[in-house]
Amino acid sequence: MRGILSAAPGPSAVRLIVGTHLPLIQAALVLWSLPRVDVALRVLVALVFTMALGGLVAAIHGGSNDDRRSCWRHGHGR
Numbered sequence: 001m002r003g004i005l006s007a008a009p010g011p012s013a014v015r016l017i018v019g020t021h022l023p024l025i026q027a028a029l030v031l032w033s034l035p036r037v038d039v040a041l042r043v044l045v046a047l048v049f050t051m052a053l054g055g056l057v058a059a060i061h062g063g064s065n066d067d068r069r070s071c072w073r074h075g076h077g078r
Contacts, residue, residue, distance in 0.1 A: 003062025
């Protein structure tokens with residue numbers, strides 16, 4: 001997967017950011033800013049924010065560029 005900041009970002013990275021991580025980060029920030037929130041909800045919001053931020057960093061960085069088909073062929077004797 002090519003990262004979102006590469007010259008030609010992969011469609012999976014764009015979908016990952018727009019569809020999941022940015023709305024999760026926004027919702028977590030809104031919930032965190034509320035004045036009266038239970039401690040359990042704040043912990044849950046912090047965990048969601050951490051996971052969403054990690055996914056955002058992964059989408060920005062992108063994945064490895066290894067050829068998965070050649071690995072499959074190598075493991076299956078082709």
